[in-house]
Amino acid sequence: MHVTQSLELFPDHKVTQVLFRDVKNAAELRQSAVEGKINGALINPTMLVHPFQVLVAANKAVHLDKIGKMKTRSLYSEVIFNLSPTNNISEAFKRFGISDGDDCVLVVLVQSTDESQLLEEITAKVDGRQVPVEEISSLSDPAKIKKLYKVSPLEEKCGTLLDAVVCRMATKDVM
Amino acid sequence: MAEESSMAAAELLRQAELLKQGAEARLYRAVFLGRPAVVKQRFPKRYRHPVLDERLTHRRTVQEVRSILRCRKAGISAPVVYFVDYTSHCIFLEEIVGSVTVRDHIASTQETHPNPERELEPLADGMGQILARMHDEDVIHGDLTTSNMLLRSGASDLVLIDFGLSYISALPEDKGVDLYVLEKAFLSTHPNTEALFDKLLKSYAAASKKSPAVIKKLDEVRLRGRKRSMVG
Ligand SMILES: Nc1ncnc2c1ncn2[C@@H]1O[C@H](COP(=O)(O)O)[C@@H](O)[C@H]1O
Numbered sequence: 001m002h003v004t005q006s007l008e009l010f011p012d013h014k015v016t017q018v019l020f021r022d023v024k025n026a027a028e029l030r031q032s033a034v035e036g037k038i039n040g041a042l043i044n045p046t047m048l049v050h051p052f053q054v055l056v057a058a059n060k061a062v063h064l065d066k067i068g069k070m071k072t073r074s075l076y077s078e079v080i081f082n083l084s085p086t087n088n089i090s091e092a093f094k095r096f097g098i099s100d101g102d103d104c105v106l107v108v109l110v111q112s113t114d115e116s117q118l119l120e121e122i123t124a125k126v127d128g129r130q131v132p133v134e135e136i137s138s139l140s141d142p143a144k145i146k147k148l149y150k151v152s153p154l155e156e157k158c159g160t161l162l163d164a165v166v167c168r169m170a171t172k173d174v175m
Numbered sequence: 176m177a178e179e180s181s182m183a184a185a186e187l188l189r190q191a192e193l194l195k196q197g198a199e200a201r202l203y204r205a206v207f208l209g210r211p212a213v214v215k216q217r218f219p220k221r222y223r224h225p226v227l228d229e230r231l232t233h234r235r236t237v238q239e240v241r242s243i244l245r246c247r248k249a250g251i252s253a254p255v256v257y258f259v260d261y262t263s264h265c266i267f268l269e270e271i272v273g274s275v276t277v278r279d280h281i282a283s284t285q286e287t288h289p290n291p292e293r294e295l296e297p298l299a300d301g302m303g304q305i306l307a308r309m310h311d312e313d314v315i316h317g318d319l320t321t322s323n324m325l326l327r328s329g330a331s332d333l334v335l336i337d338f339g340l341s342y343i344s345a346l347p348e349d350k351g352v353d354l355y356v357l358e359k360a361f362l363s364t365h366p367n368t369e370a371l372f373d374k375l376l377k378s379y380a381a382a383s384k385k386s387p388a389v390i391k392k393l394d395e396v397r398l399r400g401r402k403r404s405m406v407g
Contacts (some may be wrong), residue, residue, distance in 0.1 A: 005209055009183045055208040059258060066183070067262055154250035163255045163269070164247070170256045170267075171244050174237045 002119070003051055007059050007074065010066075015058045015107040016119055017051050019135055023128035027100035028141045032125065033076075040122050041076040041108040041133040046082070046141045047148065048106065049162045051133050056166050057082035058064045058110055085168045101129075104139055121160055179278050184263035199235070199339065202357030204270065207257055215239075215339070216263065232264050235339055240266060249312045251305060252327075252334040271336075277302070279323035281365050292371060292381040297331060299371050303378025306332050306357075311352045311383055316396040317341045319357035321364055347385070351392025354379070355400070358393075372390060 002018040023029075032038045048054065061078035066071045070078045072089060084092035098105050107122055123130065142161060145151070151164040168175075191203035191214065205213045217232045221226070236259065243253045255269035277298065285291045302324065309316065316323070317340030323335040346352075354376070359370050376393075380386040 008205070009187055027316075029302075051260055052208065052210070059208060063183075065259065080402070150252060152248065152250075155248050157250040158247055158252040159255060167244055167247060167256050170258055171240045174241060174259075 001130055004111070005055055005067065007055075007062060009059065010062050011022050013062055014111055014113060015055055016111065017054055017133045018107045018109075018119070018123055019045065019131050020107070020126050020128035021103065021104045021131050021135075021139075023105050025125075025127040026057050026098050026102040026105065027076045029126065030100060033097075036074075038122060038125070039076070039109070039118060043080065043096055043106040043108060044098050044102055045081070045104050045106045045136050045139045047096055048083060048136050049140055049142075049145060049160075049165055051084065051127065051136055052077070053169070054106070054108055056169055059087055060107065060170070062110060076108070077098055077110060079110070080146045082169060085172055087172070106133075112132050118121050127174060184214075184216070184260050184265045188216060188265075205267075206266050210257070211272055213254070213268050215266045215268065215343060217339075218264075223294075225226055230371045234259065236264050236266060238341055242316075242341040242343070245312055245343070246309060246316055246335060246338075249308060251312070252332060253338070254334065254336060258321075258324050259387060265344050271325050271327060271334050274325040274334065275328075276322050277324040277333070278364060280326055281321060281368070285365065295371055298326075299331050299374040300378040301331060303375040303380075304382045306354070307379045307383035307386065309335065310353070310383065310389065311385060313343050313345045315342050315344050315349045315353050315355075316340075317353070319353055320358060346390045347388035350385075350389040351396050354393050355396045356391065357377075383384040 002016055004014050004016045006014040020146050021137045029042055033042050056078045060082045061075050079094045083088055083096045147149045149165050149168050155164050188203050189361050191205040194204050195202040200215050200217045205212055205214050240256050246253045259268040284294050288294045323337045
């Protein structure tokens, strides 16, 4: 049910996404993440259009890590930061990280190709129901997404909402 | 460390299909994050001073992605930007799958159609409209040719590409020169298309509120061009 994609630019890295619904311990999970006890990004899926959005964020995070130019302290916080259209780190966490009351969580792992036990370790911590990652699209809130990324109806004429979002994420450093 | 990342791009491109070798950049086809993509890589020009070259290359890369975003925000089709690597000067873009260049489309229509002029009129209209909208956003493309416009497969939908020489300007003169560059390229690439290009300009004029000043500048630039060629 989870989705794994290897990064063409970094062939020894792969990104795994696991989606949970009916999550009962979001507060506890968030606390563990803040304490650095979770080796993954815990994302609130309502601001996601599609799993591809996460891949774009993860690829950029690994790239910036390699060149020593991350804006945040860890690879996982960098993934969350890269999802956001602005350069405000705490706002990125507020919008894209999980909050204590959330009942849906997308767990994102960036692994080297030989660490597979990590997935089970993290999913064991989530008290919730694992569902196919493709269900992200049914959990997302297009109105809120359009507002946050400032996507006008005009832009949607020349592409999808995903296109608009990905384009902003990829270019935000020079806008 | 920067070198390591440049190498990541170089490694990927080594196995990618080279689509075009230009004077400033190479264009590759590759799969990126599981999707069909094209990668535009600018390379160093050895005759330039390294520091100056680096700065110029960086600026062109930035300008290119800015213009793409500006166009898309205004509803003008251009490829989605997936990733920009400023260390290796690579832009990873959506591949417009199954598209043909306007250049190839015009050429094949001229070969196969009994009345190509008539057949291509809607396309000329469309080109005039999309360029008018681009100029109304103050985007100057900088290298307009029929090879830098794509037709999506099975659609009359135009996509503008290659914003490598683009910049932002509200000056009618810059827009007029943009059109002049296209006119030169258009008429020399496609024989007997004067009427068709005229159609394009009429459609441009009708679609843009600011067109009178631009067309006036275009006329001036044409005159200058002619005078220059008379002097030799
Ligand atoms: N949703 C999350 N997923 C992964 N790590 C997180 C998350 N929220 C917070 N963190 C980590 O905890 C650090 C401090 O978070 P905070 O104090 O909430 O801004 C961040 O820099 C991250 O490394």
